Amino acid sequence: MKKALGLAFLLPSIGAGYYLFSKRTLPEPTGKPYQELPKASYEDHPNKHIISKIPKTIGIIGAGMSGLISAKTFRTQGYEVEVIEKRPGPGGVWYENFDNSGLQGTKDTYFLPDYPFPDNYPPFPRRQQIKDWIDGLVKKFDLSPLIKFNTEVKSVTQNPDETWKLTFKDGTSKNYDFLVVCSGFNDIPKIPQYKGQENFKGKILHSSEFINAKVHCQGKKVIVIGAGKSAFDIMSTSVDYGGEVLGLVRKIGYAYPVNPKPYGIPFEFTTYSRLAYLCGIIYDPESSFIHKYFGFIEYLWLKFVHLQLRYGIIKELEPDEKDLHFLETAGIRDPPVQKKIADGKIKLMRGEIEEIKENGIMVKGKLIECDTIVFATGFKPNYYVKQKENDGFWLYRDVLVPGVRNVAIVGAFITTYTNLWSNIQALWLVDILRGSFKVASIEEMNKDIDKKKKIMFKYYENYKGDPIYISSQPFSPFIIDEYLNDLKIQTVRDDTMYKHWFKAFDINNYKTVVTHHI
The missing domain is CATH 3.50.50.60 (FAD/NAD(P)-binding domain)
Structure with missing residues (x-):
């Protein structure tokens, strides 16, 4: 009897140990670095409910972190990119701020997989250090030629062919095949x-x-x-x-x-x-x-x-x-x-x-x-193409506006690991435009949003503030997994399941995800 009980405890323990500590084969890039134009023609494109034609020109509103991340992602895929920025330089709120401002969390939650912070940066970098890091990002990926500084958007309208027209404060305007709104949560001072x-x-x-x-x-x-x-x-x-x-x-x-x-x-x-x-x-x-x-x-x-x-x-x-x-x-x-x-x-x-x-x-x-x-x-957000609803601000996968073609919002909310989230969102979006996978139908998107609403309303049932904060969900690794599953990319990025479950979420694990087409 004692032996049977011993085995009853021993065998599951061995199994759990093997599951947690056995070495796994880490995912390696199997494709070329991201330098590819869209693959699908419009005739056989699986995502016609998202685009009205194969986009060539991409307009991006905002040269904050999400805008810069989107610009580097789309440009390395061969798109013609233009970023509209109302400030004289890049970085959004980091371009100009008071001396003592700094990150909300540690630097380990803010850097990019293919662009880390310098080793000598403190755990909580200050504004000038963040600005220097952003300037380095712009230089490394040669983003300056893509950005129109001192250019403020006055209005955004959709053309009859469902492309987008941006009208600027100086009275000029320009059309884009696809619009990516990256004005972010901190746009209008409140x-x-x-x-x-x-x-x-x-x-x-x-x-x-x-x-x-x-x-x-x-x-x-x-x-x-x-x-x-x-x-x-x-x-x-x-x-x-x-x-x-x-x-x-x-x-x-x-x-x-x-x-x-x-x-x-x-x-x-x-x-x-x-x-x-x-x-x-x-x-x-x-x-x-x-x-x-x-x-x-x-x-x-x-x-x-x-x-x-x-x-x-x-x-x-x-x-x-x-x-x-x-x-x-x-x-x-x-x-x-x-x-x-x-x-x-x-x-x-x-x-x-x-x-x-x-x-x-x-x-x-x-x-x-x-x-x-x-x-x-x-601040108050300004997303141009979608207004806040009475119960919050809801998007499919926090990126797509169901039923509105040729537009997406990247980096809509401020949260932990915000830059990694924006980077994965931009990759996911690019692959939708390339036709690499079929994204959910409009009906499926709305069902997913309804499910999310029920979850978040229950999660924040005692919250009495602005409902936009209810829709701006906290970060979760499982959200990143959703994007990777759509892209058919392995979600386990550590060499043991123990690290996968027990160590702090690590941005470094996603370097090959953002540099290669796996």
């Missing part, structure tokens, strides 16, 4: 309007206008509105330039812990591994066997993530959010910011503006005097 705002005698700025910090802060009383990463970066910068700083926050969200190993366990393992996503932070939690059969594991895992997020956080920054699944992030992760708050150099106040007076703001019936008000209140 400043709330308050009673008396026009009477304020000081300076009112959006975070995107907080460029010359010394002028705005030195010797002045500065109030920063918001609790996101940019808000805390601006508070810290304002102190550095001699400002008397108050941060007005509605509530405090979760933040990347200062210590990379809270309680001795790497934070990336508990949040960025496939196992972590399987335990609740994933696209479709109900498809997870852990969610179905081992709910207590999911619960305990998320409770531990919450403990890690609180690790080392001072009392003033203790998060208000209690929902286990919905983590509203603040991006506070700099020890200097915490020290300035703990030392009283940055004062925090929970509340909302009731009215703006000539010399300050009213909060909770009291006047708080100030010289400068900075609204770190985010």
Whole structure:
């Protein structure tokens, strides 16, 4: 009996060990580097519901990261590409920003598979480092000749043949066979309007206008509105330039812990591994066997993530959010910011503006005097070809607008691993145009979107904010797998299943995916 019981435990253990630790053959590129024109003729093209003809000219709106990624992807496939950018240079929000701005997460979640960060970059690169890296990207892939700088789109209209016409602010216009919108989530600064705002005698700025910090802060009383990463970066910068700083926050969200190993366990393992996503932070939690059969594991895992997020956080920054699944992030992760708050150099106040007076703001019936008000209140997206719906902004695979031909949106939302996501989206889109595989029908797309809506509404059932944040789903490796499955590319990119499930998601694993036609 004992032997039978021993075997009952031993054999599954051996099987699990073999599954997790046996070496696998890594996928190797079997085709040429991406230098191919579309293969299918229009007569036998499988995706006529996406294109009205074989596209030659590709118009891309925006030279931020998604626009640059799309430009390099389409150009290496032989398309004639033109990028429209309203700023004088590339990089989107990184082109010009305040001194202390930086990444929301670590650099390990932001680089490109075929274009890494320099080895000497810190874990959280600052704005100038990001800008230098982007300038290097443009140079490496020779993208400058493709970009029309200082050119702002006034309107976008679809021609009778379903191609697209862009009209610019200078009155000129141009047609493109296919349009890729990469204006992103951070396009239009969002400043709330308050009673008396026009009477304020000081300076009112959006975070995107907080460029010359010394002028705005030195010797002045500065109030920063918001609790996101940019808000805390601006508070810290304002102190550095001699400002008397108050941060007005509605509530405090979760933040990347200062210590990379809270309680001795790497934070990336508990949040960025496939196992972590399987335990609740994933696209479709109900498809997870852990969610179905081992709910207590999911619960305990998320409770531990919450403990890690609180690790080392001072009392003033203790998060208000209690929902286990919905983590509203603040991006506070700099020890200097915490020290300035703990030392009283940055004062925090929970509340909302009731009215703006000539010399300050009213909060909770009291006047708080100030010289400068900075609204770190985010942006509104402008996707040109599709408007936000009442319940969010929904696309098929976060790229295609069902029923509208010759257009796609790449990099629609800000999330973890955003640049890798945009890169895979662009590859997926190119192969649709080339006719390499048949994408879902319009009916199938709408069914997929309806399924996603049900999942996300349940996932965010306690969320009371703008529904666009519900449709802008969090990143998941399983979403990348969806694109790769469509492209018939192997989804397991590690040499053991142990690494596949337990180590942090690794952008380096996708280098050959973005450089070769496999």
